[in-house]
Amino acid sequence: MSEPIVHSPGPWRESITDHHNSIRDARDVTVAAFMHGGDPGWNDLELMLAAPEMYRILRVILDNQHRDQGLLLSDAMAAARLLVERLEGEQ
DSSP states (O other): OOOOOOOSOSOOEEEEOSSEEEEEOTTSOEEEEEETTSSSOHHHHHHHHTHHHHHHHHHHHHOTTOOBTTBOHHHHHHHHHHHHHHHTTOO
């Protein structure tokens, strides 16, 4: 498998101002910004906010030799289930 990509450090969070919503990384740096009332919708924003966590989980699932912060394959599958439930509002 190829080397992991480098991205802004997670977790990412939403930041709301008078003029736009933005996604900010763990350093409080803007990753993306969106005007109020436009796209993406709330579900799109939630998916983008979960991107670092999803990527970390996928790396473990695809390469069970890869250990990221102690996350093993079985843990990754459980984390994926919880993440999907959270995103779908079932938790």
